[in-house]
Structure formats: C-alpha cells, structure tokens
Amino acid sequence: GESVGLHLPTLSVQEGDNSIINCAYSNSASDYFIWYKQESGKGPQFIIDIRSNMDKRQGQRVTVLLNKTVKHLSLQIAATQPGDSAVYFCAEMMGGGSQGNLIFGKGTKLSVKP
Amino acid sequence: KAGVTQTPRYLIKTRGQQVTLSCSPISGHRSVSWYQQTPGQGLQFLFEYFSETQRNKGNFPGRFSGRQFSNSRSEMNVSTLELGDSALYLCASSWGMNTEAFFGQGTRLTVV
Numbered sequence: 338g339e340s341v342g343l344h345l346p347t348l349s350v351q352e353g354d355n356s357i358i359n360c361a362y363s364n365s366a367s368d369y370f371i372w373y374k375q376e377s378g379k380g381p382q383f384i385i386d387i388r389s390n391m392d393k394r395q396g397q398r399v400t401v402l403l404n405k406t407v408k409h410l411s412l413q414i415a416a417t418q419p420g421d422s423a424v425y426f427c428a429e430m431m432g433g434g435s436q437g438n439l440i441f442g443k444g445t446k447l448s449v450k451p
Numbered sequence: 452k453a454g455v456t457q458t459p460r461y462l463i464k465t466r467g468q469q470v471t472l473s474c475s476p477i478s479g480h481r482s483v484s485w486y487q488q489t490p491g492q493g494l495q496f497l498f499e500y501f502s503e504t505q506r507n508k509g510n511f512p513g514r515f516s517g518r519q520f521s522n523s524r525s526e527m528n529v530s531t532l533e534l535g536d537s538a539l540y541l542c543a544s545s546w547g548m549n550t551e552a553f554f555g556q557g558t559r560l561t562v563v
Contacts, residue, residue: 371551371552373554378556379556379557380455380457380541380554380555380556380557381494381541381543381554382554383551383552383553383554386551426493426494428494439484439496439543439552440496441486441493441494441495442493443493444493
C-alpha cells in the first residue's frame with residue numbers, strides 16, 4: 338500500500354547549523370501534511386502543517402517545503418538548538434479525509450551536538 | 452487552555468486481561484483519534500471518533516475497540532491482551548476534518 342517514508346533515519350548536526358529533514362510520500366491523493374516532533378517520553382508535538390495548494394510555509398525557525406511533482410516534503414530548522422533534539426515525523430492526510438486518515442512516516446532522529 | 456489529557460500514564464497488565472484507556476480532548480475539539488506506537492511499527496492509526504460516532508478504523512483486530520461520549524471524551528479498550536500489545540497508546544484531538552491534530556502524552560501499556 339502507499340505510505341510515507343523518510344530518507345534518513347538519523348541526523349546529527351552542530352548547534353547553530355541548519356537542519357533539513359526529508360520525507361517522501363507516495364499517495365498522490367494526499368493534500369494535507371503535518372510535521373511532528375516527539376521528545377523522549379512525550380507525545381508528538383505539532384510543529385507545522387502545509388496544504389497541497391502551497392509550496393512553502395514558514396513558522397518560527399521552521400520552514401516546510403512541499404514538492405508535489407516528486408512527492409517530497411522537507412522540514413528545515415534554522416539555527417538548530419539542543420532543545421531541537423527529538424524524533425521528527427511527517428504525516429500525510431488524503432484529500433477529504435478526516436483526521437483518522439493521518440499516515441505517519443517512521444521518523445527521523447535529530448541529534449544536536451553542542 | 453488545557454491540552455489533551457490521557458490517563459493513566461503507565462499501566463502494567465497480564466496476558467489475557469483487558470484494559471481501558473481514557474482520553475480527554477482539548478476543550479471544543481470534537482474529533483478524537485487513537486494511535487499505537489511501537490519501535491517496530493511506528494505510529495499506527497487505530498480509530499477515530501467524531502460526535503460519538505466512529506468515523507474511521509485502522510487495521511487492528513476486533514480486540515481493540517473504542518467509544519466517545521457526549522462531552523467528546525473517549526475511551527479505548529483492549530481485550531484479551533497479548534504481549535505484542537505492549538506499546539505507547541496516543542490520543543489526538545482536533546476541531547474537525549483536516550485540521551491540526553494535537554496529541555496527549557500517551558499511555559505506556561506493558562503486557563507481561
């Protein structure tokens with residue numbers, strides 16, 4: 338079946354550098370995408386979302402890019418801080434679906450070196 | 452505004468027993484979804500409720516069930532527990548369809 342996958346299972350960056358976490362999705366019907374951050378012992382925390390009618394969306398220190406042509410999603414974190422260390426998940430939702438159609442990728446672990 | 456609250460946080464059960472987990476969504480949110488998270492399978496969708504009706508169901512056996520009350524609070528139940536049911540069970544709430552979903556801290560279930 339179609340699924341969301343991540344290119345890199347682990348990512349290690351230096352504090353202050355920018356981080357880029359990638360995600361590939363295969364369901365062309367997906368039109369809503371969310372990035373979550375999960376710290377150890379906690380539930381996933383909503384970071385940013387984007388709908389398929391957009392290519393880019395910016396938040397505080399984070400930017401999500403959507404390339405529908407190659408079905409690719411990325412999360413950019415500017416000036417990465419130790420507090421950004423966590424597992425990051427991308428999730429997709431099919432068009433017209435309810436929140437229950439949220440399909441998660443396996444996750445990328447981001448480690449920030451001081 | 453309080454976030455999504457799940458109780459209990461931790462639970463240890465024996466094989467064959469049943470368990471009930473509770474989720475209180477963010478005030479005003481009418482959609483509640485449940486997910487199972489394991490190291491091997493990641494986050495997998497269990498089911499979703501909206502206005503007391505199950506709207507979607509994931510690919511889990513009938514031992515997994517849930518319900519939603521008129522105040523949007525939700526419970527999920529797992530009967531005849533198996534060792535493989537050990538996982539972090541997460542509840543997420545949202546206002547409606549295709550809107551931001553916010554997660555609770557989860558209930559860590561260990562089956563021994």
